[in-house]
Amino acid sequence: MRSSLNKKNLEVKIGGMRLKNPIMTASGTAGYGEELSAFYDISRLGAIVLKGISLKPWQGNPPPRITETPCGMINSIGLQNVGLKTFLKEKLPFVKKKSDVPVIANILGNTTGEYAKLARSLDGEVEGIEINVSCPNVKKGGMAFGLDKKAFGKLVGRVRGDIKKSVMIVKLSPGAQDIAEFALAAQEEGADAVSLINTIPAMAIDINTRRPLIKNVIGGLSGPAIKPIALRMVYQAARAVKIPVIGMGGITTGQDAVEFILAGATAVAVGTATFINPSAPLEVLEGIEAYMSIHGVKGVAELIGGAVTGCS
Amino acid sequence: MNTRSLRSASTDTDTIQPAHLFKARVKENIKVSGRFYILKATPETGFFVPAPLPGQFFMLGLDRRKDPLLKRPFCYFRVRDGALEILYRIVGKATFLMRELREGDRVEVLGPLGNPYPLPGWGKHKKPLVVAGGVGIASVFPLLEALKGKAVLFYGGRSRDELVLTDELQGMTSELHLASDDGSAGFKGAVTDVLADYFKDKKKSDFIIYACGPNGMLKAVCGMGLRGYISSEEKMACGIGVCLGCAIKTRSGFKRTCKEGPVFDMDEVVFE
Ligand SMILES: Cc1cc2nc3c(=O)[nH]c(=O)nc-3n(C[C@H](O)[C@H](O)[C@H](O)COP(=O)(O)OP(=O)(O)OC[C@H]3O[C@@H](n4cnc5c(N)ncnc54)[C@H](O)[C@@H]3O)c2cc1C
Ligand SMILES: Cc1cc2nc3c(=O)[nH]c(=O)nc-3n(C[C@H](O)[C@H](O)[C@H](O)COP(=O)(O)O)c2cc1C
Ligand code: FES
Numbered sequence: 001m002r003s004s005l006n007k008k009n010l011e012v013k014i015g016g017m018r019l020k021n022p023i024m025t026a027s028g029t030a031g032y033g034e035e036l037s038a039f040y041d042i043s044r045l046g047a048i049v050l051k052g053i054s055l056k057p058w059q060g061n062p063p064p065r066i067t068e069t070p071c072g073m074i075n076s077i078g079l080q081n082v083g084l085k086t087f088l089k090e091k092l093p094f095v096k097k098k099s100d101v102p103v104i105a106n107i108l109g110n111t112t113g114e115y116a117k118l119a120r121s122l123d124g125e126v127e128g129i130e131i132n133v134s135c136p137n138v139k140k141g142g143m144a145f146g147l148d149k150k151a152f153g154k155l156v157g158r159v160r161g162d163i164k165k166s167v168m169i170v171k172l173s174p175g176a177q178d179i180a181e182f183a184l185a186a187q188e189e190g191a192d193a194v195s196l197i198n199t200i201p202a203m204a205i206d207i208n209t210r211r212p213l214i215k216n217v218i219g220g221l222s223g224p225a226i227k228p229i230a231l232r233m234v235y236q237a238a239r240a241v242k243i244p245v246i247g248m249g250g251i252t253t254g255q256d257a258v259e260f261i262l263a264g265a266t267a268v269a270v271g272t273a274t275f276i277n278p279s280a281p282l283e284v285l286e287g288i289e290a291y292m293s294i295h296g297v298k299g300v301a302e303l304i305g306g307a308v309t310g311c312s
Numbered sequence: 313m314n315t316r317s318l319r320s321a322s323t324d325t326d327t328i329q330p331a332h333l334f335k336a337r338v339k340e341n342i343k344v345s346g347r348f349y350i351l352k353a354t355p356e357t358g359f360f361v362p363a364p365l366p367g368q369f370f371m372l373g374l375d376r377r378k379d380p381l382l383k384r385p386f387c388y389f390r391v392r393d394g395a396l397e398i399l400y401r402i403v404g405k406a407t408f409l410m411r412e413l414r415e416g417d418r419v420e421v422l423g424p425l426g427n428p429y430p431l432p433g434w435g436k437h438k439k440p441l442v443v444a445g446g447v448g449i450a451s452v453f454p455l456l457e458a459l460k461g462k463a464v465l466f467y468g469g470r471s472r473d474e475l476v477l478t479d480e481l482q483g484m485t486s487e488l489h490l491a492s493d494d495g496s497a498g499f500k501g502a503v504t505d506v507l508a509d510y511f512k513d514k515k516k517s518d519f520i521i522y523a524c525g526p527n528g529m530l531k532a533v534c535g536m537g538l539r540g541y542i543s544s545e546e547k548m549a550c551g552i553g554v555c556l557g558c559a560i561k562t563r564s565g566f567k568r569t570c571k572e573g574p575v576f577d578m579d580e581v582v583f584e
Contacts, residue, residue: 031554035571038330039552051556059565062584066549066557068405071378073549077556080566224378252378275382275550276373277333278422 008292009299010285012046012266014244015167015192017102017127019046019267022300023257023285026248026271027052027106027130027171028077032087033095039278044285046267047102048095052132054107055114057083067204067213072225072250073272074202076216079108084121092125102127104169112155116162124165131159134173134198146173146198149185156189169246172196172237174226179233180240187241195246195269196237197230223272224250231263238264238305252280254287261288261300262307328368331425331552334359338417339395341410346473347402348447349411353419354395361396362424364388366431366454367543367575370423371551372398374413380406383422385548385570387451387524396421399450399476425551426574429455429522429541438520439464441540442485443533445503445525449476451543455522456484463522465489466510468503468529472496504532511536521578531583540578544569 010021024047030036032050042048060080067074082091087105095103105126109115115131122129133145133152145155156170170186172179174197186194199220204213212218230249238245247265251257252273260268273280288300297303336353343349355361364370371383384406389399402408413419432438440463444452449467456463461484468491469475475490475497482488490498491506499506503525521540523533530542546569549557553571560569561582567573 028556029550029554035553039332060556060559062561063559063566064547065559066547066555068380068382068549071381073382075549075555075557077559080556080559223381272381272549275555276376277420278550278552278554279333 008289008297009301010046010289012244012300012304014047014128014169014246014267017047017167019102021046021285022261022265022267022288023281024049024104024246024267024269025274025281026269027104027132029271029274032091033098034091036274036278037098040282041099042095043099043101045099045101045281047104047128048099049104049106049128049130049269050091050095051081052079052106052108053081053084053087053118054079054109055084055118057081057086062215064213064215065219067219069202069204069221070225072221072223073275074204074214074219074221075199076214076219078216084118088121088125104128104130104167106130106132106171108132112158115155115159119159119162119168122166123163126166128167128169129163130169130171130195131156132171132198134171134175134196146182147175149181152182153185153189156186156191160190167192169193169195171198172233173198174200174229174233174249180236183237183241183245187243191243193244193246193266194237194241195248197226197233197249200226200229222250224252226250227256231259234260234265235263235307251284252276254284254289254291257284257288258291258303261303262305264305264307266304328365328428329362329424331423332362333420333422334361336361336396336419336421338413338415338419340415341413344399344476346471346476348474348476349400349402350389351398351400351410351413352395353398353421356418361391361394361421364391364424364454365428366458367429367451368424368426369451369551369574370396370398370421371425371548372410373420373422374406374409375418375420380409382549383420383551385425385551385574387454387543388424389450389453399447399453401447403447422551426570427572429458429543429575431458432520437518439518441519441521442466443503443507443521443523443525443529445469445529446474448523448525448529448543448545449481451524452522453484456481462486464510466491466503466507468492468506468525469497470494502529502532504529504536507533508536511538523578527583530581534578534581534583538578541575542578542581543574544576544581545574
């Protein structure tokens with residue numbers, strides 16, 4: 001009796017996708033699910049978001065690719081990935097076999113045509129497709145689409161036409177001057193959801209060698225250092241649109257996740273924290289449940305966008 | 313410390329144990345010499361140190377701090393009485409804080425990770441030759457032990473202070489050749505120069521090489537026409553293969569130091 005009273009409803013919906021809880025992996029921090037499934041049952045996640053893929057395999061950027069900075073890290077992986085063909089043939093079957101939760105593919109192209117082709121090939125193969133228009137680590141495409149509103153709208157509109165069965169998520173760039181505008185544009189062009197934030201362009205220098213600590217000089221900052229910025233942007237985006245917002249950026253605990261949900265996120269993704277502890281997404285989930293118990297919250301839905309505005 | 317005490321249980325088995333995350337408490341944290349320390353950590357109740365193999369490593373984190381954020385990769389120096397021992401050198405943020413650890417302090421460890429050194433099959437007549445530079449010596453202790461005193465060791469460092477545990481190493485090898493940048497111990501100069509000299513009157517194909525140290529040293533060793541293995545010290549974020557941050561260039565494209573390495577075939581790695 002007691003346990004049924006305590007039963008919490010963690011379910012959330014992103015477009016037509018039903019997630020049993022609001023926790024996802026962040027793209028690029030969970031591989032294709034293979035490595036993490038050695039540490040925990042990935043079916044416990046709300047959804048699993050896989051490493052970004054492009055049409056052809058990409059070899060990625062030369063090392064050093066990562067460096068730690070205060071409370072965060074900079075990476076310039078350069079979207080090293082196996083390419084669409086191997087993804088469909090090897091990687092996707094594995095993760096589908098290992099889990100019964102929605103799988104979200106993350107795609108990146110150099111041109112609108114490449115994005116469209118990726119979307120067409122993946123439509124219906126995965127539950128969700130996340131369009132990455134915010135990668136700071138590739139020369140063409142990527143962030144270029146995320147910062148130019150006209151190009152952005154055109155891309156989202158075009159790709160929308162190619163996604164008929166899967167849920168379409170657009171991953172916004174934190175470089176946007178006005179994030180609400182981009183979120184709104186994504187909604188207008190028919191996106192089912194937006195996700196944010198991607199990493200923030202950043203750099204670090206070794207004063208002894210007088211060289212940048214990342215071979216590519218500039219990389220993307222992630223981790224707790226970016227959390228307050230991410231939270232602000234999620235708040236602004238969520239206020240502007242009706243479609244669900246997936247929040248991420250520096251989430252390491254259940255409390256962090258609750259903050260994002262209160263700011264308006266329907267679901268959250270855990271990224272860099274996974275590097276510290278492979279099971280971080282589950283710890284975050286347990287933290288949310290603990291918060292709900294303590295505060296007598298019965299459903300995650302009660303919390304979404306529940307931040308009381310105005311200072312106390 | 314004597315040679316016998318360096319014997320660890322791990323070399324009795326040659327199966328790779330699945331990695332796991334465990335909490336541990338510092339038992340001891342002692343200075344060896346120069347900037348080298350040995351940290352000894354005992355797993356908390358309910359946890360254990362899975363037996364590692366020579367060449368494997370652990371990710372060690374100071375109890376859930378946000379700065380430093382990421383765990384750091386360390387070879388194991390020894391696993392004894394259920395405790396994990398790490399030989400580390402102070403170089404930056406995390407290792408500086410590690411020095412401050414006192415008995416009872418918490419650490420979090422993930423491992424064992426990566427692939428071990430392939431050991432020469434017994435009965436094959438290749439002589440094992442180990443080259444270590446700087447902190448590369450850490451991964452060499454379990455290896456020397458597995459090679460049962462048969463290996464020739466070339467060990468280079470900055471100065472006498474930075475060449476650690478040389479008495480113990482003497483007892484664990486058939487020959488020990490030292491080199492230091494300032495000449496305060498052994499040959500004055502690069503360890504690879506001593507190595508080149510050693511091969512003046514020997515057949516390279518009689519030896520199998522194991523090298524661990526800074527990239528410059530590995531590059532020089534790989535350029536000497538020898539056969540064997542190197543262990544890479546590329547920076548890591550996750551240690552489990554999901555971030556792709558630890559890429560190293562090989563003949564067949566970028567590979568992950570943490571997953572396909574840290575031990576690579578010498579012929580495979582491409583140094584820039
Ligand atoms: C597989 C593997 C095994 C290792 N085993 C040991 C070991 O047994 N004992 C030990 O003391 N160290 C070992 N290292 C190196 C150790 O991980 C680094 O010294 C440590 O991460 C430095 O952390 P820090 O925060 O103190 O330094 P940081 O503040 O991160 O860096 C300080 C300086 O050290 C350099 N540095 C940082 N990381 C590395 C690295 N991985 N390799 C070389 N230089 C680096 C930086 O470029 C910088 O100049 C190993 C590394 C790898 C990849
Ligand atoms: C090493 C690394 C690789 C990443 N790769 C991708 C990627 O392929 N596609 C993508 O959309 N985002 C990628 N990201 C961004 C994350 O998905 C996430 O948006 C960002 O890291 C912020 O969350 P965090 O602070 O929890 O890590 C990557 C991040 C890191 C650290
Ligand atoms: S350290 Fe993350 S892939 Fe190797």
